[in-house]
Amino acid sequence: MKNYTLTVEEGRTRLDRFLGEALREQDVSREKIKRAIRDGGCLVDGSTCTDVSAKVGSGQRVELRMEAEPTSVQPEEGDLEILYQDEWIAVLNKPAGMTVHPAPSCPEGTLVHRLVARFPSLRAQEGFRPGIVHRLDKDTSGLICVALTEEARLRLSEAFAEREVRKEYLALVQGVPAPTGEVDAPLGRHPTVKVKVAVVKNGREARSAWRVLRKGRGYALLGVRIFTGRTHQIRVHMAHVGHPLWGDRLYGRGGQTLSPPVPGVLLKHDPAPRQMLHAWHLSFVHPFTGEPMAFTCPPPEDFVRTALTLERHMRRVVVTGVAGSGKSLFMRLLAERGVPVWSADAAVIRLYEPGQEAWLALRQRYGDRFVPDDRSPVDRKALAAALLPSAESGVDVRELENLLHPLVLDDLERFWSGQEEAGRGYAVAEVPLWFESGWSRKLCGEGKPYVVGVACEQGERCRRLLDVRGWSDAFMARMDGLQWTQERKMAGCDLVIPNSGTEAELRDKAAAFVREMDNWESESRSAFLTEWASLVNEPCPGVDESSEPFRRPCF
Known part of the structure; x- marks a missing residue:
């Protein structure tokens, strides 16, 4: 049995529509919701409601009880970079280019398919997203936490909903923003482009904050912390403030040519193979042991190569x-x-x-x-x-x-x-x-x-x-x-x-002069890589490493 307790935040809408939108991230279909309502599994302010078209408004409490069905995702063998696991949770480093869970456009070859093969117990969880409590875009790499049991999934989902999980990403953006900044701008579906998210007046709350880790010539390496988990949040927010991610074909500035041009930086073609976004830091309290968990995961090679290309100047x-x-x-x-x-x-x-x-x-x-x-x-x-x-x-x-x-x-x-x-x-x-x-x-x-x-x-x-x-x-x-x-x-x-x-x-x-110039280029590259390594291996912020117990993988 799965239980959901929700509160209507504002406005009036149909019961099935409200629940469908609220549980969209939980992979619960509208038809399942309607069936559960008609079967008497829905309470509105403590009273059973079997009318799927009933109106609910601001402040009303809605409870939904549904029978859990085993997942139908078929296991697929494949590599998984597991950084930590116990009987309840696992923390992985997701590669760029891999979709997290099945969807009509990607029915096979996802992270979930490999997880089900590696952790058979996940098949007891319902839907096409067993174990998934948060997501990363297909082309975003980095840390993702997976719940190995249904109880762990419910507890972690609640922790994410209550914003008790700290997430920080690395981002390579165009231009150099202020040393620190915050974007508090609601997000919703783009009014004309179906596949895009946009800052819209009546969208869902979305808040991000950045800090500049390294200023380059026409680019910056940022640490971006998100306080909400909206789809494409960092990509949309950074584009909104005029600093889209390098490699972001959906929200970037087309040809990615720097404007205004920076002397020594001429990039007619985007050097990034994907949007340069990497889930870098992740910290939370273990849902069963109560231990503070913190993980740091440096970005993959394509991230470093892109930074080198941007940094390199004649x-x-x-x-x-x-x-x-x-x-x-x-x-x-x-x-x-x-x-x-x-x-x-x-x-x-x-x-x-x-x-x-x-x-x-x-x-x-x-x-x-x-x-x-x-x-x-x-x-x-x-x-x-x-x-x-x-x-x-x-x-x-x-x-x-x-x-x-x-x-x-x-x-x-x-x-x-x-x-x-x-x-x-x-x-x-x-x-x-x-x-x-x-x-x-x-x-x-x-x-x-x-x-x-x-x-x-x-x-x-x-x-x-x-x-x-x-x-x-x-x-x-x-x-x-x-x-x-x-x-x-x-x-x-x-x-x-x-x-x-x-x-x-x-x-x-x-x-001798030619040798000096050649050495300068080599030494500049070495100095950059040394500085880069010291930045991206920075421990997860906000966690006392001297405390016990403490979990952070070493690289």
Whole structure:
């Protein structure tokens, strides 16, 4: 015999409809309820009621007694990761991709089918959900508690109903929310999409709270505690506050592209194979022994891989220096070793070709001053002369720079974004006027590049400029006057590579630099995994580990 005692919370509705909705989670069909009412198994405020269409209203007490029928679920062999069991309960780690109990859309291959095979006593329980006192979505992994006897099921169900069970989940969400927060928003069926749940005005009470465990670049790892157990609760609540779960195709933001974009993070495709939600902590009082039970279960490998993908960002490297320092040779040596490289000078030449952005901008603003005709590229000599400090130029140098520099910077951003999308660990750009252009100030946030300076002793530098470029001392002094001194440039760099020796020596330094960049990527991954392990193995909160008895599996 199964007994249910319920209280009507608000409104007036048919008796069978009220009981059907209230017992939906218990796998009790409307037809069974109607049959029990007609057979005299229903009391309303202590009086027998056999009318299934009778109206019940706020505050009325409804009792329903039904004969229990053995489950018809057939046992299926399969793996179960059991973390704890005794004669009354078992705690398992459910894998992602497994449905908890049978349904019309999934009649076989569920967790319940395997449970019945592992624990034959469950077949004495009624319905298609024997032993199930709470559920996880198919694609949510983690801790789930199972009642092995009918009495244990009733007691645990009551504990869940009275909110005496503490549940906390790990969630990877888009963006970074406040360090802590709470969502108190009622949930109900989506008004137009049958398979979705939504925040609705007259929905059932639903409350969730989060804490940020780790802030990433465009994502966050949260611990989310739920105080109610509504369908899709965390997924809907986090989407409601603007931070949907990565991998959530139902409640996510479509292509999952970060908005606004974060420098160093470019994800055109969702890296998550499922919604990134894992039942992490579970604690409750044992229904028979009264012992405090607490369990912690780190997330599976796909969760970690997704976090690594989100965390991984390409290192943007800038190489700078004065003329004759050897920075262009250093870039060529990096390119020979397979490093993706970009040159501001080469970009300028490309942008000055007919029909390109800079060509069009100069043609529109200055007519044929720098663009002789529709078929010719920009006259670089005329443009260089105009950019020199000269009262006779007749051109506002600042205006000209403000016209051209953003176009070159956009080209650089496209280069870095393309390399990031291709999965590169780092990419190097040669920008001779990195500091003078003001780009170092514009890109000074999380996406700040790693700046490498190539330096050369003054005497050797002058010799190179004379032998290679034919620069006179006067012309050299004139060009040096257009940019920062070498000493000032190098003071602003993260790394300085001396280059007053031979090409072979610089080749060795380029090889050492490549090794340093490769090691940086490997060390960043190791540091992340170490920090990650310390976070996800955190003991179940709110439980005194020194108390006895205490249950928590070790991993």
